[in-house]
Amino acid sequence: MKFIHYLEKISGVSIYGLSSFALFGIFFLVMLFWAIRADKNMIEEISRIPLDSKA
Amino acid sequence: MQVEKFYYDNKTVKWFAYAVLFWGIVGMLAGLWASIAFFYPGISLGLPATTFGRMRPVHTNAVIFAFVGNGIFMGVYYSLQRLCKTRMFSDTLSKIHFWGWQLIIVAGAITLWAGKTSGKEYAELEWPIDIAIAVVWIIFGINMFGTIIKRRESHIYVAIWFYIATWVTVAMLHIVNSIELPISFLKSYSVYAGVQDALVQWWYGHNAVAFFLTTPYLGLMYYFLPKAANRPIYSYRLSIIHFWALIFIYIWAGPHHLLYTALPDWAQSLGVVFSIMLIAPSWGGMLNGLFTLRGAWDKVREEPVLKFLVVAITCYGMATFEGPMLSLKSVNAISHFTDWTIAHVHVGALGWNGFLTFGVLYWLIPRMWNTPLYSKKLAGTHFWIGTIGIVLYVIPLYWAGFTQSMMWKNFTEEGQLKFQFLETVTHIIPMYISRSIGGTLYLAGAFIMLYNLVKTIAKGQFVANEAAEAAPLPKVITTHGKEYWHRWVERRPMKMLLFSLIAVMIGGIIEIIPTFLVKSNIPTISSVKPYTPLELHGRDIYVREGCYLCHSQMVRPFRDEVARYGEYSKAGEFVYDHPFQWGSKRTGPDLARVGGKYPDSWHYNHMMDPQSMSPGSIMPSYGWLLENNIDTAMTPNMIWAMQKLGVPYPEGYEKRANRDLERQADSIRTNLILDKLKTPHNKEILALIAYLQRLGKDIKSAPRAEMTKKENSESVLGN
Numbered sequence: 001m002k003f004i005h006y007l008e009k010i011s012g013v014s015i016y017g018l019s020s021f022a023l024f025g026i027f028f029l030v031m032l033f034w035a036i037r038a039d040k041n042m043i044e045e046i047s048r049i050p051l052d053s054k055a
Numbered sequence: 056m057q058v059e060k061f062y063y064d065n066k067t068v069k070w071f072a073y074a075v076l077f078w079g080i081v082g083m084l085a086g087l088w089a090s091i092a093f094f095y096p097g098i099s100l101g102l103p104a105t106t107f108g109r110m111r112p113v114h115t116n117a118v119i120f121a122f123v124g125n126g127i128f129m130g131v132y133y134s135l136q137r138l139c140k141t142r143m144f145s146d147t148l149s150k151i152h153f154w155g156w157q158l159i160i161v162a163g164a165i166t167l168w169a170g171k172t173s174g175k176e177y178a179e180l181e182w183p184i185d186i187a188i189a190v191v192w193i194i195f196g197i198n199m200f201g202t203i204i205k206r207r208e209s210h211i212y213v214a215i216w217f218y219i220a221t222w223v224t225v226a227m228l229h230i231v232n233s234i235e236l237p238i239s240f241l242k243s244y245s246v247y248a249g250v251q252d253a254l255v256q257w258w259y260g261h262n263a264v265a266f267f268l269t270t271p272y273l274g275l276m277y278y279f280l281p282k283a284a285n286r287p288i289y290s291y292r293l294s295i296i297h298f299w300a301l302i303f304i305y306i307w308a309g310p311h312h313l314l315y316t317a318l319p320d321w322a323q324s325l326g327v328v329f330s331i332m333l334i335a336p337s338w339g340g341m342l343n344g345l346f347t348l349r350g351a352w353d354k355v356r357e358e359p360v361l362k363f364l365v366v367a368i369t370c371y372g373m374a375t376f377e378g379p380m381l382s383l384k385s386v387n388a389i390s391h392f393t394d395w396t397i398a399h400v401h402v403g404a405l406g407w408n409g410f411l412t413f414g415v416l417y418w419l420i421p422r423m424w425n426t427p428l429y430s431k432k433l434a435g436t437h438f439w440i441g442t443i444g445i446v447l448y449v450i451p452l453y454w455a456g457f458t459q460s461m462m463w464k465n466f467t468e469e470g471q472l473k474f475q476f477l478e479t480v481t482h483i484i485p486m487y488i489s490r491s492i493g494g495t496l497y498l499a500g501a502f503i504m505l506y507n508l509v510k511t512i513a514k515g516q517f518v519a520n521e522a523a524e525a526a527p528l529p530k531v532i533t534t535h536g537k538e539y540w541h542r543w544v545e546r547r548p549m550k551m552l553l554f555s556l557i558a559v560m561i562g563g564i565i566e567i568i569p570t571f572l573v574k575s576n577i578p579t580i581s582s583v584k585p586y587t588p589l590e591l592h593g594r595d596i597y598v599r600e601g602c603y604l605c606h607s608q609m610v611r612p613f614r615d616e617v618a619r620y621g622e623y624s625k626a627g628e629f630v631y632d633h634p635f636q637w638g639s640k641r642t643g644p645d646l647a648r649v650g651g652k653y654p655d656s657w658h659y660n661h662m663m664d665p666q667s668m669s670p671g672s673i674m675p676s677y678g679w680l681l682e683n684n685i686d687t688a689m690t691p692n693m694i695w696a697m698q699k700l701g702v703p704y705p706e707g708y709e710k711r712a713n714r715d716l717e718r719q720a721d722s723i724r725t726n727l728i729l730d731k732l733k734t735p736h737n738k739e740i741l742a743l744i745a746y747l748q749r750l751g752k753d754i755k756s757a758p759r760a761e762m763t764k765k766e767n768s769e770s771v772l773g774n
Contacts, residue, residue: 019565020307020329020561020562020565024332027299027558028299031295031296035295035296036292038292043291044287044291046210046213047281047288047291049210050212050214050278050282051282
């Protein structure tokens, strides 16, 4: 009962690894694309929110 | 546009700040107490409540849920109002939240000291308190989302995203991990068993670290660091990537707590891969924090708040680099079950959470009381004492962990284990003493802070309702450039909640569901039978006394572990274990195969006076087990609950169970009498002996075919 045999016992186990990687990869690339392309003024405006209030 | 006048609620923030100070010191004291037990077992005072097995959960729960928990609420209630330019949604809900949480903490401390525990690390609290936590958490959620919805600021700043992700994920983790079947007012069994329970528990445990100790504090970092440094965060774009990557990846990493255990290999591998990937967003966040101070390092020298924040963020970086390293199988083979893990978590707890909380307190209190800090010098002293405390705490423990692991794995030339388990413990006792000195220094620092803050409060004037003004949210929001989908999400907090939930659920579902559904994941072993009623009582006592906090029940497939403890553990051995008791630290030896290793009388004497059986042992005595009666009135409920959870006792067995219990207890009594030990029937010690003697026995009678299926000598790894 070597641990590796678990992998053989589940039919199509590779789908778990592949799908999780694909999901994350796509998600991450979309995120990255958005973050890079986001409007500069808006980013600046948001990043100043904590400093707006005097308290 | 008409500017509206409104007031920020500082009163709730003040109460949470007081709670942070109070529970912080209580939690650290409990930790110090527990740490002293390692070199002076007599500190347990012979009382059940003060043994390590009960002080440790009190310490961890107090520090995580009371100290850091109140720290989260303090920071969120302060920053959320200002980031949304509005008062909290409801003062009544704020009040219910505050008092509800404190009540939970008090009830938690009392029940843990009384030995009422579900036996799952960091989720020890019993079912009525679990329900109370869920209710108070929902109240917090309503209050938070209510505030976000009525905000006057069109953008939702990244700190709030972290708060939203925290809220939704902690809710999910808490509910899934706490599903249990109550058998009495303060006793329940986890509905999951063995491998599945372990997977759910560490999916919870790991993500409790991620979403209770990390994401909310990152939110605080993104608010309080720019405030204290008086400049915006280094890169807001990076913070967006940091957020999504972190919450998406974190949720997968739980199985790295179970490497080389009986958990299916594919789940272990997924956990490892995602743990390594975690370095990227974690360091992105850390660098974002540190780069914020670029060109302002002169301020760090002057300002104690910044000093605390810088060390906090640095410790975050160290802990999040070390975490992925520890999840590499080869490193984990050395670090797991040793003090290395304890050192690792304390870099996070003392450095990241502790120092960030201190920084925020030093920043908040002078502002809310409208006065400068009483003494910057004392705050500087606190900083140095605390930093030295952390160093003195963690370095000896790293050393201890590594040394002990090497000693465990050491063989003589003749192929015998070189060291007895106990020798590996007594060898590192000086490190334990140093750890306590480090902890004492850290605690002393906290007292200095307390004095400093009390003095500040005394000379200031508390501003309960702070006036502010802002324009209301316009009906049509102007956008810069093109609208992107993220902007659309970002303006809609409830959608944000939904997307964060989806992001964190995917990992959980892909990892956990197959372990539940695919039968072949847990090969059954026909000789593994349900516990007898007496053993079941013994198991409950084992859980009650927190034995799992020092003893594992998981023999990993290593040459030294097989030589020391016996056949390595199989997934099929744990199918009746509600909850699982694999443990996470070996202060004492593994007990998975202890059944039959010693006579009953050895266990009897060992529980009464551990040092009489193992000279030099640091285990406290459990004299009360010889006095307390087994609660046989509970037996039918226990059997009923186990039947409900799928343990195959015959129908109607709950009525006959106590008869079997007495018969087995009598046979143990007879064994004890043969060794000149007289004990009345019905004492708890009999149940505990029965349980310990059962551990690992079933597998010994397993048919050879089941045990060796697809197995060869390579399955045991050398060192």
